[in-house]
Amino acid sequence: MTTTNGSPSSSSSSATISSSSEANNRNPNPNPNPSSSSSNTMHSWWESVSKAQSRIHALSSLLASPSLISLAESDRPARSLLNSSDAYLAVSAALSHTSAGSGDDPLCQWLYETYQSSDPDLRLVVLAFVPLLAGLYLSRVVTFSVSSASGSAPSLAGFEAVLLALYGSEVKVRSGKPLLISIPDLSQPSLYHTPSKGSVSAHKPTIGVLSPPLEPQIAVKSTKRASIVGIALDCYYRKISLMPSCSKIDFCEFVSSWAGQDCPCRHEFDDDINSSSSPEMRSFGEEGGDIENAAEGMGGLAIQDRLNGECKWEGVGRNSRRGSRVPLPWELLQPVMRILGHCLLAPLISEEVKDAASAAVRCVYARASHDITPQVILAARSLIQLDKSTRKTAKDALMFAAPGPASNPSTPSKPRRPEVLLASK
Structure with a gap:
């Protein structure tokens, strides 16, 4: 069949297009019922609100906290529950109980x-x-495995x-x-x-595997525990910009406890070691009369002890943190370092979150230095330097922005003449 400009197929298609365009011109709104979309939107919004209200009422009855019922009266109850510090503290206190987490x-x-x-x-939420x-x-998994060797550890099936x-x-999803x-x-x-056209090797980026394919799991096995928790933290990281500050602070405090390293290795890259060292180190320096030499001496001892596989100052000055020291494989540390990077460098982050993340990443660096894991050392060291x-x-910008004691912002300042440097021949 030959196709020409006057073929029946072309004429029929053009007639169809013209008739459809004329129909659209006659009826500019192809939707015969414009209010149906708005009614569907209203229905879905009301369904979402009713679900959130029922979940808030159920949570209020579980925690015996009638004050949470007021959150259900807002236009967006779920977001109100998410941003409520009282609700977070109530749930945190209930989950932190020793009997929590069972099936x-x-x-x-x-x-x-x-x-x-x-x-x-x-x-x-x-x-x-x-x-x-x-x-x-x-x-709790680590604590129960250490404390009870008979296998009678409490069940954590609820957490799992x-x-x-x-x-x-x-x-x-994957x-x-x-x-x-x-x-x-x-x-x-x-x-x-971009390499030139005559170049022998073309510019081809290398494809790396960030995360292998996930296998379905019906139970938390000891060999898959770190991977399952890491995936949960990765889901948290993808929505971290919407998470409340109290949740991020909890994460940073737990990471510090997971690392479990409070030795002077944390302050290896800090300029002011005296302000961040332990009271024992400061008193030792004051007795000697030269605090700088004392700090250098203790730093040398810490390095020598780390080379020997131990640190004498580990645990000194430990704050009362929640959690305990746990194994930190790479599949768990990957999302941990991403979340710490957000808490340190993302805009509009509170100073409390930044300080908690700064302490956590230093504990991770000290742990990685003791465990000798190069990829964790590089990642933690980079975050410390960026922090x-x-x-x-920020400190320099604040110092330059603040006016001096004798300066008046309303007084115009004369422009300074450029300095002329004379060089002798």
Whole structure:
């Protein structure tokens, strides 16, 4: 069949297009019922509000806290629950109880059912408690395994059910595919360099595996525990900009406890070692009369002890933190370092969160120095240096912005003449 400009197919298609355009001109609104979309939106909004209200009422009855019922009266009850510090403290106190986390724990059941909801705001509420769940779970697993060798440790099936719910949702999202990352060719002059056409080797970035494919899990095995908790923390990281500050502070405090290193290795890159050292080190320096020499001497002892595999000052000055020292494999440390990076460098972060993250990343660096894990040392060291530079920049900007005691901002200042430097021949 030959196709020409006057073919029947072309004429029929043009006639169809013209007739459809004329129909659209006659009826500019193709939707015969414009109010149906608005009614559907209103219905979905009301359904979301009613679900959030029912979950808030259920939580209020579980915690015996009638004050939480007022959160259900807002236009966005789930967001009000997410940003309520009173609700967070109440749930935190209930989960921190020694009897919490069992298979019949009603609060863990509430968290599990809330995360199964299709409402994204309700899922955010559960994600806000992921650092608390992960911190309590990992710390208690280690504590129970050490204290009870007979196998009669309390059940943590409630914590595990919530963590498995987050892990299962991520398995569905990834659909058995790994997470890949494109690594640029560092042999090129810059990351944005394009080789010339006559170049022998083309610029092909290397593809790296950021996370392998996830396997479905129906229980938390000891070999998969770090991976499951790491995936839960990764889900938390993707929504971290919406998380409250109290949740981020809890995470940083648990990371400090997980690392469990309070030795002077934490202050290896700090300029002012005297202000951050322990009271024992300061008193030792004051008795000697030269605090700088004392700090250098103690630093040398710390380095020598670290080379010998121990640190005599480990545990000195330890604050009362929640949690205990746990194993830190790379699949768990990957999301930990991402979250710490956000808490240190993201804009609009409170100083309390930054200080907690700064202490946590130094504990992780000290732990990695003792364990001799190069990738963790590099990541923690980079975050420490970035934290120092951003704090110094903010301090310098504050000093230059503040007017002097004898200066008057309303008084105009005369421009200074450029200095002329004379060089002798």
